[in-house]
Amino acid sequence: MxxxxxxxxxxxxxxxxxxxxxxxxxxxxxxxxxxxxxxxxxxxPACVLDAVRERLDHPVIGYEIMSDDAYAAQMRWFETHHGFTIEREWLSYSPSVVASIGVAIRALSDEGDEVVVMDPVYPPFYAMVKHNNRRLVTHSLKQDNEGMYRFDIELLRSQITPKTKLLLLCSPHNPVGRVWSRKELESLGSLCCEHGIRIISDEIHCDLVYQPHWHIPTASLSEAVQNNTVMLIGPGKTFNMAGFSISTVCIPSPDLRALYDEERKRVHWGEGAALSHVAFEAAYAQGxxxxxxxxxxxxxxxxxxxxxxxxxxxxxxxxxxxxxxxxxxxxxxxxxxxxxxxxxxxxxxxxxxxxxxxxxxxxxxxxxxxxxxxxxxxxxxxxxxxxxxxx
Ligand SMILES: Cc1ncc(COP(=O)(O)O)c(C=O)c1O
Missing domain, CATH: 3.90.1150.10 (Aspartate Aminotransferase, domain 1)
Structure with missing residues (x-):
């Protein structure tokens, strides 16, 4: 066979x-x-490799911008797979979700501010907080009687101080594999809005969800949470194309977007690589x-x-x-x-x-x-x- x-x-x-x-x-x-x-x-996926091969038929690989068609393919994917409508102006290119975490941390907090991170979590979460001279507040995820990892919203509330400015959320969660429920996300969303804590939501694993679980984009929870969230998404995990170094940052709030864009200008990572753009579009459109x-x-x-x-x-x-x-x-x-x-x-x-x-x-x-x-x-x-x- x-x-x-x-x-x-x-x-x-x-x-x-x-x-x-x-x-x-x-x-x-x-x-x-x-x-x-x-x-x-x-x-x-073959559709990604074929798109790159086809692009190579053209002999010039110069500076290129990411086309509206490429963004539209991601927007359609999110509409179909997550029931979430993303508007074009919310999105911008990033070479790496971790790099965008760093930019968002700098854009939305000051040195010495506190950033909440759940433990255990993907190690660069800790590193980005430390490298940017913010203070780590770790909240332990604990297993309940069924072995299910949970955060404790009341304990989290008690950890908040006037210096707490950001929550770094991993949704779905690496490494414990949780898909946070709507109720869990709503409790986090309300807590953060109540205390003026911005949410940086890393959703890179959002397409790798097993039925009957269902990923809920953080920015889809409510208007208040939407205006308080920076969402990081991309095709790297979904289509096994991390080597193309391409992802997007989704910021619905014009205010947060302006702050983020200001900081992004300081690193000048531009619009990305020509081959990655076609790979990105093919993955979302045909994958x-x-x-x-x-x-x-x-x-x-x-x-x-x-x-x-x-x-x-x-x-x-x-x-x-x-x-x-x-x-x-x-x-x-x-x-x-x-x-x-x-x-x-x-x-x-x-x-x-x-x-x-x-x-x-x-x-x-x-x-x-x-x-x-x-x-x-x-x-x-x-x-x-x-x-x-x-x-
Ligand atoms: C939760 C999470 N965020 C980000 C990344 C890496 O993203 P990028 O390669 O776009 O920086 C990974 C990779 O394992 C991850 O698990």
Whole structure:
């Protein structure tokens, strides 16, 4: 039987892929199966690659602007997939969601102001606050009795001071895989509006949501929240095209947009690269079918981990509501964080992201990227199961 495109094994060694090239530096060996950085070992959709090839038929690759058609393709995608109508003037190009976080932090707060970040979270959230000389206020996400990660709105309220100016929200959440419910988002939105705290909402994982969950764009919650939010969106995760370095910043409020634009001028990142523009437009305009197939594939991989974890005593796993990242609770192994990481590298020969790198609440966890052909995941779980039996 022919393999579907999500299950074709692709050799990425020799391509400068971070995930492979940095293995020695990170794990001290290049013999681990890398399942860390969040890109997929799955081909970028053919419609994207074809659009880039076609663009290369023209011999000049000069300065180019991002066309209205490219923005319109993203706007249509959001209308169809998230029921959210974005207006053209709300959007601007950014080479990186993390870079836009930095610009938004500088635009909407002053040095010494407090920025709320939920722990655990994608590590650059902490770095951007620190590098911009703002003060981190970490709010711990805790698992409820069902193992579901939640924030505590009353505790969060008690953490707010007059210096608290921003909330950095990860929605859906990396690494815990939550798709925040409307009720949860509304409670956050009201709290922030009440206290004049602007929301920077990183929604880069918004298209990687498993049914029956449903992503709610933060800016769609209410007029008040819309006017208080900077939303960061892009095709990098959805279509496995991080290497094109392209995303957009969506700011409905003219006031916040003016502040953001003022700061953006200071870094002068312009309008981006010609090949990225065509890749972006093709992905949003033609990538629907590929994306549907991808979600089925990722759903099968998530279920494979679920079935495997059910047979394990020392690793707990709750299927993520979104993302292709499995947040493995390894605390029953009773290893220190360093030993846990060493165990995965030396014994299982797997290169995962250590939970502690996502904050102190990640201690005892490991994050496994399962956006791989199923045979790779099966091998990894088989190896891990074997060494766990020996523990
Ligand atoms: C939550 C989150 N935000 C941002 C990024 C990176 O975005 P970019 O490459 O556009 O800076 C990632 C990548 O893993 C991520 O998980």
């Amino acid at each position: 022919a393999l579907d495109s999500y299950n074709i094994l692709i050799d990425r060694s020799g391509t400068n892929a971070e995930k492979y090239t940095l293995r020695n530096a990170l794990f001290g060996t290049d013999t681990v199966q890398p399942m860390w950085v969040a890109d997929m070992d799955i081909a970028t 629907d079918e590929w994306h549907r197939g991808l979600m089925e594939h990722l759903g099968r991989n998530a279920a494979m981990i679920d079935a495997w974890a059910a047979t394990q005593k020392s690793i707990l796993y709750g299927k993520p509501e979104a993302t292709y990242l499995a947040w493995l609770d390894c605390r029953a192994l009773t290893l220190g964080d360093r030993e846990l990481r060493e165990f995965f590298v030396r014994e299982a020969r797997l290169g995962l992201s250590p939970g502690l790198s996502f904050g102190k609440e990640g201690s005892g966890f490991m994050r496994l990227n399962f956006a791989v052909p199923s045979s790779i995941l099966e091998n990894a779980l088989e190896k891990l199961g074997r060494v766990l039996r020996g523990v």
